[in-house]
Amino acid sequence: MSGPTPSARKGDVRRVMRLFTHDRRRLTFVAALIVVSSLISLASPFLLRDLLDVALPERNTALAALLALGMIVVAVATTVLNVIQTRQSTVVGQSVMHRLRSSVYRHLQRLSLGFYTRTRTGEVQSRIANDIGAMQATVTSTATSIVSSGTTVIATFVAMLALDWRLALVSLVLVPVFVLITRKVGAMRREITTQRQERMADMSAMVAESLSVSGVLLTKTMGRSDELAARFDRTSRELADLEVRSSNAGRWRQSSIGIIIAVLPAAIYLAAAFTLSGGTGPVSIGTLVAFTTLQGGLFRPMMGLLSTGADVQSSMAMFRRVFEYLDMPVEVAEPEQPHRPQGVTGELRFSGVGFRYPGADRDTLTDIDLVVPPGQAVAVVGATGSGKTTLGYLGARLYEPDTGTITLDGVPLDRWARPELTAAVGIVSQETYLLHASIAENLRFARPEATDAELVRAAQEAQIHDLIASLPESYDTIVGERGYRFSGGEKQRLALARILLRDPQVLILDEATSALDNRTEAAVTEALRRASAGRTTLTIAHRLSTVQDADEIVVMDRGRIVERGRHQELLDRGGAYAELVHGTTSTPVGAPVGATVVGTADTD
Template sequence: MSQLRRLFGFLRRYRGWLLLAALGVAVSAALGLVFPRIMGTLVDTALDDTDTASLDTIALVLLGVFFVQALFNYLRIYSLALVGEGVVADLRRAVFDRIVRLPVPFFDGRKTGEITSRLTSDVAVVQATVSTSVAQALFQGISMIGGIALLVLISPLLSLAVVVFLPVVIVGGAFFGRKLRRISTEFQDEVAKANAYADESIASIRVVKWFTAEKSAAGQYDRDIRSSYAIAIRRARWRAVFIPFITFVSFGTLALVLWVGGRQVLDGSLTAGDLVTFLLYTLIVAGAIGAFTGLYSQLQEALGASRRIFELLDEAPELAESDEPVVLADIEGSIRFEGVDFAYPGREVTVLRDIDFEVAPGEIVALVGPSGAGKSTLVQLIPRFYDPPVGRILIDDVDVREQSIESLRSAMAAVPQEVQLFSGTIAENLRIGEPDASDEELIAACEAANAHDFISGFPDGYATVVGERGIRLSGGQRQRVAIARALLADPSILILDEATSSLDAESEALVQAALERLMEGRTTVVIAHRLSTVRAADRLIVLAEGEVVEEGTHDELIAANGLYARLSERQLTA
């Protein structure tokens, strides 16, 4: 029930509208209870009075009741729509806000589709509960309690027949509800798995087509969907037993009321109008109980979905900061590694061992080494995407674990080999780190990055949509947009991760010229596989099997005739 309390905690912001909705529900339900009494009076009047004036009056009263009920139904529906949609929007915002603040290790062990499923299918299940189930529970609760009270007033003897089946419904609801909750959780997990595979396949559609893997991809998705379908059928089977069971008990009770009530009408202890009124109230109570069983099954499904949502919301955002994190007003850009060992969470293999080196402010340092040496891992420790279990990393002589993560990363920018662009416009991608940058600042950054000319050549210029992951731009164009994005951020520390290793000669020349402008006056750590990329570096650090094996300038390392000299002979293509 703690999940339910947390879920309805999102309602606090909409208390005013919720009160209006409750008023609409209460009045509408109360007027619904007036209808059977008027019908009973109408029957008795029709049987005992030949004057149609009374019938006319009762019919007009009935019409008035329906009209007022319609007005309060409008209030109920509109208010609940505002509350329900608002709560779901808040829930989606809260989930996404937590997702983007989660640390990098969280994403290493999870599929993208599984995470986005929390925002789509799970929230959709919760939406149905918040938007409609709350109102239905209140409406049916008033109808059931009011109906039972009026049943007792009309005929205590007949009321016993109605009350007898209540324990049967409650016990049955509890039993079936537990089953439905467990099965619904399984179903949502399978749907998340299928969504994750679909997301990966669509994102990598060119790989699928290059290897003619359409059939195998469709087959895998088909298997995942069949698995979720089988669980859905199992859930439908339990529902198919549950609902008819409740319906049978309800109508069986109605038959009992007709049998006992008919006898009372025949012996004169109950009027025909009272029997009709009692039957209508019995239908209202039975309908309310039947609705509660359906609401209970919906609630169990929502609890299954909300469990996964709240698991996500309960994840600790980012890595732990100190109680009073240091915010450096002006980062100069010195970097120091002191005895750093590192292994990825959940893996036993040590990726980095006893890393010790220092980078002075404004110095350009190139990391060189064979594939798998730990270069990319090392640079991910600088912005504190991970914390090393041994050793420490200092920026401007302050341990990164003592610094504010936001201020630390705001002083850095990266240009990776595989540039990641959003599917919006070029301008939107450029402003990702500087939302308030002016058009003039965008143009200046792009001119420095050798990107302005090709952007201006597009019909829509900076409003050109780049497509998902920037697919409408060439590799060199994406690189230059990324460089312009980094220039716009004006970082003190720059990370270049193999930034030119996948470009042709012409594109590399343009990118290299842009990088040289970007690196001016900034502390730069560059991962390189090409000799041309590292020649401009002030110092090279050579890694092998997670350890620093050489350090010095290009000429010094060539003269040393070590690993770097061998890699240089092969043009650093390893």
């Protein structure tokens, strides 16, 4: 796998650094604490030198006590400052993590429906939970580690030069070797980290898909449990291998650095011996001990700095995966000057609308001209794949049309503020989704401030109140994951109650009664007819018994409108609508609502 270009890496690093700009003041305070702590800690070697070279040889107990007390004060002061600095740096890191998680979640909320039809749910979860979670340690400690280690290295080197410049040069001979080894280790870890996060995403997707209620039902009915378990085992084993590789990447190279650091004091002692024999000025015992103490204090932060660099390179793989989501264009964007009307009459108009799904080989909708007048009911019918559902999605602005315009009360939908648009246009889709929460919480998802009486009224309109009231916990009943404690018809009625509670002026009903039995469908249809009084209603239907009383019926075929008119008018014409009626109903043409109907939900 080839790594990113240097320019890409520099761009990523700058982008990561920008994440900390919101906490500049706190970071400045942390940096000040680090600098003060580093400078104070440098006093210990000099105190030790004077203790060994002056106080002890001269048997000056007062000076020895003062120097020892100074070393104790230095230790206490640096410890206190480090505790304060650690807490502040953790606060900064968690603040950055919070903003990053929130930014990703908010951006994902703004992406169009098309993104979620192309992306595995587990993949999204993995990037938010695994990738951002794995970055936490780096974000929390990286900035402070760089400042702390960098300050300590510079201050220690200056102190070593002050003690003896010759020994300082000996200590720095191998620094370039350390840097080269650490950079290679970081590159290795970055590549392995990318593969590891991909395997974690695969595992998350597998768990989300196979261990949901739908996934378990499919697995058990198809007898694929053993095969899925084997697939999970392979993915888990690959992940375990990558974890081992990541942990051991460059371990021998790093160990060689440890060996070099361990033998450096011997090199310093040898260099001190040469200074004595060479007549260039003897090195005192105190200076030698103080220097080796400083040397240990130099290489620890230097290795920490290099290690942090390797961790940053490794973390860039995760940052890059998160930035990929943040960089995805928002296809359905909020307008710069949003339209916020005081009231909504509800005229929905499609003018020359065309649309094609990404990657599709043909247009889903072509040159659609349709007006849904305020307070009237328009039904859209057609064979599966004719574009009915897509038309409804465009009417709710879940997608943007490729050509043409869609207006509500004469204002293009892309100029409406999102809150006002969702309050004005409500959609009940054929894919009913309920939260793993109580019935009341599911209903209040549409309007959190709704009273109990309003919940009951909406449930009565959707013909579901009697069922809810018969349950032991009534509206506090937990619906289960995706509402699997209820039948398909019951879930659709709950979804209807939820949208009626929101009380939009425009209703888009996409197969809203497709899962109901004939008797319940008749009752719900009548309830919807009453609830739709004064509302603009666009009904997308495959079961033609639900649309016979519409003010206008629009017939679609292959993304185009081929007929329009009222029920009897279209039957008398004997065209596409008549063919649909004769092809889908088992009762005479014009049969009353509630007659037996055969048909499936449209999913175009």
